[in-house]
Amino acid sequence: MPLAFDRIRLLVPDSVISRPVDGITVVVDVATGRSFTLDEVGTRVWELLTTMPSAQAAYETLLQEFDADPSQMRDDVERLIDALTTNELIWIQAI
Amino acid sequence: MSYVVVSSHRGMALDAGRNEAYARALAAAITPDSVVLDLGAGTGVHGLMAARLGARRVYLVEPEDIIALAEENVRANGLQDAVQCIQGRIEDVTLPEPVDVIVSVLTGNFLLTEDLLPVLFHARDRFLRPGGHLIPSAATMEVMPVTAAALHEREIASWSRPQHGIDLGAARSYAANTLFYRTEGFEALTELADPALVNSIDFHTSQYEPLNSTVEIVVTRSGICHGWLGWFSAKLGDTWFSTSPRAPRSHWSLAFLPLDPPLALEEGERVSFQLTRAPYGDWLWTTRAKAGHQRHSTLSSAPLKASSLRKAALDYRPELSDEGRAVAHVLALCDGGRTMTELAQSLQAFQPDRYRTPAEALRFVQIVAKRHA
Numbered sequence: 001m002p003l004a005f006d007r008i009r010l011l012v013p014d015s016v017i018s019r020p021v022d023g024i025t026v027v028v029d030v031a032t033g034r035s036f037t038l039d040e041v042g043t044r045v046w047e048l049l050t051t052m053p054s055a056q057a058a059y060e061t062l063l064q065e066f067d068a069d070p071s072q073m074r075d076d077v078e079r080l081i082d083a084l085t086t087n088e089l090i091w092i093q094a095i
Numbered sequence: 096m097s098y099v100v101v102s103s104h105r106g107m108a109l110d111a112g113r114n115e116a117y118a119r120a121l122a123a124a125i126t127p128d129s130v131v132l133d134l135g136a137g138t139g140v141h142g143l144m145a146a147r148l149g150a151r152r153v154y155l156v157e158p159e160d161i162i163a164l165a166e167e168n169v170r171a172n173g174l175q176d177a178v179q180c181i182q183g184r185i186e187d188v189t190l191p192e193p194v195d196v197i198v199s200v201l202t203g204n205f206l207l208t209e210d211l212l213p214v215l216f217h218a219r220d221r222f223l224r225p226g227g228h229l230i231p232s233a234a235t236m237e238v239m240p241v242t243a244a245a246l247h248e249r250e251i252a253s254w255s256r257p258q259h260g261i262d263l264g265a266a267r268s269y270a271a272n273t274l275f276y277r278t279e280g281f282e283a284l285t286e287l288a289d290p291a292l293v294n295s296i297d298f299h300t301s302q303y304e305p306l307n308s309t310v311e312i313v314v315t316r317s318g319i320c321h322g323w324l325g326w327f328s329a330k331l332g333d334t335w336f337s338t339s340p341r342a343p344r345s346h347w348s349l350a351f352l353p354l355d356p357p358l359a360l361e362e363g364e365r366v367s368f369q370l371t372r373a374p375y376g377d378w379l380w381t382t383r384a385k386a387g388h389q390r391h392s393t394l395s396s397a398p399l400k401a402s403s404l405r406k407a408a409l410d411y412r413p414e415l416s417d418e419g420r421a422v423a424h425v426l427a428l429c430d431g432g433r434t435m436t437e438l439a440q441s442l443q444a445f446q447p448d449r450y451r452t453p454a455e456a457l458r459f460v461q462i463v464a465k466r467h468a
Contacts, residue, residue: 015307015371015379017392022401028394031307033373037408 003078003092005056010049010081011091018046027089034087038080041066045080054095055081098137098159106346107200108138113336113345117141117198117230120332124196124228125150132156134185134199134218135211139165139178141198141230146177153178154194156185185218194222198230204276205350206236206294206327210375213303229298231329236294237339238368240312240320240360242285243351247321250275251355271355272395274378276348284340287320287360288312293370305376309369317362322353323380325370352378358386421446425460429468435460 012018015031025043028035038046044065048058059077063070084090098104107113121144125131129150133142136155142165146153155165155178162182169178181188197218201211219229254267291310326349328337338347360366367383377394405411415423424445428438439457443450450456 014369014381017379017390017394019395019399019404021399021404024401024404026394026404026407028377029373030371030377030379030392030394031305031373033305033376035407037404037411 002074003055003081005059005074005077006054007094008092009052009054009095010058010084011093012050013088013091016089018050027084029087029089032088034089036084036087036089041076042080045077046084049077049081050090098161101138101161101164104138104161104164108140110346112343114140114144116331116334116336118144119334120230121145121148121196121198123332124230126195127151129196130154130192130194131196131198132190132194132218132222134197134215135201136165136180137161137200139168139180141200142178143168143172143174145196145198146174147172150177150196152192154190155180156188156190157182158184185214185221190222193224194227195224196228196230197223202231202234202327202329202347204348205274205325206234206296207306207372208276208350210303212296212298213374215298216301216303219298231331231336232299233295233297233330234327235292235296235335236306236325236327236370237290237292238310238323238325238352238370239290240287240314240366240368241322241324242287242318243283243321243324244319245283246275246277246351247353247355247357250351251353267355269396269398271353272391272393273353274393274396275351275353277351279344284324285316285318286340287318288315288366290339291368293325293368303374305371305373307369307371309367311365311367314360314362314364314366318360319357320354320360320366320382320384321357322351323368323382325350325352352380353391354382354389355391358382358384358389360384360386417446417449421449421459422463425463426467429464435464438464 016029018025018027020043023040023043025038025046026035048061049055052058062073085092125145125148127149131145131150131153133155136142136157139155142153142155157165162180166180169175199215201215203209203211251267251270254270255264291312293308293310294306324340326338328335338345340349364385369381371379377392379392381390421442425438425442428441438460439453442460443453443456
């Protein structure tokens with residue numbers, strides 16, 4: 001079932017830190033050692049998902065910034081959220 | 096740290112206070128029937144103490160060539176009948192019998208640095224008899240906030256001072272995320288609270304687990320907090336040997352976990368401190384005080400290029416570099432039938448632009464062979 005972007009926001013656990021370098025970003029859970037590397041687009045998605053009040057707001061901002069098909073963009077954002085939650089690098093909070 | 100050269104062992108082998116504590120613990124544990132493993136033996140000082148105390152058999156196990164010095168020490172002390180030196184990683188070694196005592200110095204600075212404890216736990220699980228002794232048998236980690244103006248100035252703030260008009264300030268954030276180890280220079284520190292326990296490990300029962308500990312301390316003296324001091328204590332027999340700033344200095348270093356900018360703390364204030372580290376991973380220390388909330392991590396202590404970072408990505412598809420191809424070429428020829436000279440000749444023919452002389456090729460082959468063959 002697709003995520004209801006307007007009903008969730010993403011939280012970064014205390015033990016997770018991100019380090020941007022030249023446009024890409026490594027996200028590490030220092031408590032577990034799990035890490036994830038984001039490319040340039042993933043870095044922007046991470047920035048928005050972790051700072052905006054909802055996943056929907058992040059998604060809409062991405063649509064404005066990138067010339068991308070909305071459904072494709074939604075799929076890409078969902079995949080990234082899925083990968084990050086699988087690695088416990090973000091938490092999903094209902095709003 | 097290299098444990099190959101003798102000078103790196105001087106501070107440890109000749110640490111009289113530490114050795115006295117180990118000697119007392121050994122004396123309480125050793126009987127004429129004891130079989131002892133000195134794990135990571137180095138110069139062999141503790142294993143030789145055990146032999147001198149009358150242990151029936153002592154195994155000194157050490158992966159580095161420093162074991163040759165331990166062998167000399169065995170002979171010099173006339174303990175050849177009781178002591179056997181074995182070079183190798185404990186994971187690769189097979190002892191002929193279980194042991195009654197494992198003595199080790201696998202407690203790194205601030206306990207976890209160098210990630211040595213898994214070696215001890217491996218040896219414990221494979222070789223220690225039920226009811227046997229571990230020396231040390233437990234350890235704790237403690238922290239406390241300190242005023243450390245000179246230390247902070249030297250290690251961190253000094254980067255903000257231009258050198259001959261050149262701005263080097265970009266380094267400051269890396270320095271502020273560095274965990275510093277020092278054996279000296281802590282005399283000028285002022286303690287702002289009592290020590291707080293952040294970790295406790297029973298070596299008999301523990302596995303090597305991630306550390307994620309939060310403590311709340313009460314400030315006992317108002318002052319500028321430049322960071323946290325960290326140290327460990329080890330249980331040797333029935334007594335605790337502390338490496339705290341209040342104890343006599345030992346070869347172990349205190350750890351300094353900086354804050355930047357420094358935070359003003361008020362007497363009576365409650366301050367939260369969280370310390371996080373996965374095995375073999377980076378440190379993260381988080382401070383929550385009235386004056387501010389700071390997170391620092393050794394993950395951000397060194398400059399990185401994106402090209403290096405990409406190599407950590409799960410979808411990265413690595414290709415061999417020129418050096419990687421050279422290593423692979425040499426290793427493929429290490430079949431026991433070729434001399435170092437022949438390997439070097441082959442390498443030079445394989446990469447003539449990279450190895451322009453036989454000596455350059457030979458030097459590389461020697462490095463590869465020493466490490467892998």
